[in-house]
Amino acid sequence: MVVPAVAQQAQPAGNPQSTPPAATQPSSPSASMANTDKEGFWGHMNPFARKKWVHKRIDPINDRLTELDQVNAKNAKDIQDVDSRAQAGIHQAQSTADAANQVATEAGAKAKNANDIAQGASGHVDQLNSTVSGLDQYRQVTEADVAFRSGSPVLSANAKKQLDDLAATLAGHQGYILEMDAHSPARGAAGIQNSQRLAQSVERYLVTEHQIPVYRMHYVALGNAQVATSGDEDTKPVRTSSVHVRLMENSLAAHESTSPHGVASSTGAERP
Numbered sequence: 001m002v003v004p005a006v007a008q009q010a011q012p013a014g015n016p017q018s019t020p021p022a023a024t025q026p027s028s029p030s031a032s033m034a035n036t037d038k039e040g041f042w043g044h045m046n047p048f049a050r051k052k053w054v055h056k057r058i059d060p061i062n063d064r065l066t067e068l069d070q071v072n073a074k075n076a077k078d079i080q081d082v083d084s085r086a087q088a089g090i091h092q093a094q095s096t097a098d099a100a101n102q103v104a105t106e107a108g109a110k111a112k113n114a115n116d117i118a119q120g121a122s123g124h125v126d127q128l129n130s131t132v133s134g135l136d137q138y139r140q141v142t143e144a145d146v147a148f149r150s151g152s153p154v155l156s157a158n159a160k161k162q163l164d165d166l167a168a169t170l171a172g173h174q175g176y177i178l179e180m181d182a183h184s185p186a187r188g189a190a191g192i193q194n195s196q197r198l199a200q201s202v203e204r205y206l207v208t209e210h211q212i213p214v215y216r217m218h219y220v221a222l223g224n225a226q227v228a229t230s231g232d233e234d235t236k237p238v239r240t241s242s243v244h245v246r247l248m249e250n251s252l253a254a255h256e257s258t259s260p261h262g263v264a265s266s267t268g269a270e271r272p
Helices: 002-010 029-039 051-133 157-168 188-210 251-256
Strands: 138-148 176-183 217-223 241-250
Touching: 138 157, 138 188, 157 188, 157 241, 176 188, 188 217, 188 241
Parallel strands: 176 217
Antiparallel strands: 138 241, 176 241
16 A cells, blocks of 8 residues: 555656646636626526516516506406396396285186176076076966866855965065966856856955955966876866866076965865
């Protein structure tokens, strides 16, 4: 180890290998500053960033940011205005819908009321039609055979009782008529005249004793004309003087008053 060190020290000073090349020598501070002056710290030929130069570069950016802030503020205001108008429109639409719903509800109630009235009117019309159609439709309620002795028009006690019982069923009733057909065994005109006197005798008694209106009684004098009895199609000859009285009632009387149904007839029969 001593030998190499001594040999290294013994080398001559003039040996070109012992002298470092100039390229390997460190650069001086002035050279470094020269390079810095050429390139600059902030760029080419700008050794130092001056305040005016910085503002010149930053002001456009600040202006752009300010413009963007204004645009954002305007957009936010527009959005707020649109939202306010939308909320107002929604509120108005909701109010209109509520009002329309209320009107529709009232209209539905009125329609239901009108429908109920129409149904009631229809029922009254049907009832009225039934009543009108039945005004001229009479049905037999009861009947009585009033007999006379030897063609005399004088009423017997039994005949008067039959007429009294019949008149008692008519108290307070309307819509009825009394049909009477008078019979006499006499032939020809004598029989017709005699049967007419019998019917007039019955009619006179009901008017004077029971105040039955004349317009409710109708009679026909048949004399000795042969007629078929109820439930029998065969005609029978007239053998006694009599007046057959039938109480007829229409539908109007059935609606307005209690009908004298089920009254026993003077012949012992009972009509439905």
